[in-house]
């Protein structure tokens with residue numbers, strides 16, 4: 001991208017540089033700094049000369065709020081011009097622990113006196129691993145498959161982030177709900193079956209069974225995450241997580257990507 005400003009990725013020491021970041025980020029003018037989330041001069045120095053911070057915190061981590069506060073404080077101390085927070089759709093749904101945490105982080109940012117933009121995505125379409133779904137024919141869920149959920153394509157989120165980064169003043173003090181489409185898992189499986197000409201079904205597990213599976217695969221490693229996820233699945237079973245896509249449409253200047261277009265794009269190489 002010709003107008004791409006210099007990007008400094010600030011990542012944890014455990015981040016895998018080879019697979020986690022595109023090669024372009026590892027060469028000048030971009031850079032990757034690996035550092036523990038902590039207070040102190042070394043951590044603060046990483047934010048020096050940074051004009052815009054995009055904060056993408058760990059999704060279900062007991063220290064998420066503390067890490068985010070440290071980063072907001074460091075950004076403020078370094079005099080950054082603008083702070084973009086990747087939050088979550090409708091953080092006021094505080095029965096969800098993940099949303100409750102994001103609500104407190106949003107409040108801290110809003111009261112930081114920094115210029116800011118808050119992005120509020122619902123579930124990423126990319127959460128459902130399409131290659132694995134096509135080979136097993138199954139999408140495991142831990143909740144009712146007839147309940148609708150809001151989804152967004154991460155590419156659309158990236159385009160919005162780019163827009164904000166290139167013109168932060170225009171998006172100052174804004175909170176944007178980034179809903180691409182409300183759709184149930186039943187509708188996703190029937191659409192995937194149709195376009196892949198395979199039989200794709202939901203595999204409905206109890207929340208405990210679903211989380212036990214994630215623990216076995218190593219995707220969930222702490223009791224905090226297990227507990228948060230079980231609560232989330234129970235919530236999703238009753239309420240889902242639906243919203244309005246007008247804000248995303250306005251930001252993109254076009255219709256947001258829908259599930260079918262996303263699946264066609266991602267599966268094209270496998271199917272034709």
Ligand SMILES: NC(=O)c1ccc[n+]([C@@H]2O[C@H](COP(=O)([O-])OP(=O)(O)OC[C@H]3O[C@@H](n4cnc5c(N)ncnc54)[C@H](OP(=O)(O)O)[C@@H]3O)[C@@H](O)[C@H]2O)c1
Nearest residue numbers: 012015016056057058059060086087088121122123124127
């Ligand atoms: N996934 C969704 O559907 C969804 C929906 C709405 C909002 N969100 C929010 O969007 C953001 C990104 O979501 P995600 O699913 O990509 O989250 P994620 O997998 O937890 O990754 C978020 C970032 O946190 C970093 N991270 C994880 N553990 C860390 C640690 N112990 N110390 C320092 N950094 C750590 C990750 O780095 P590594 O890659 O190196 O681990 C990554 O850069 C999160 O804030 C999440 O709450 C996600």
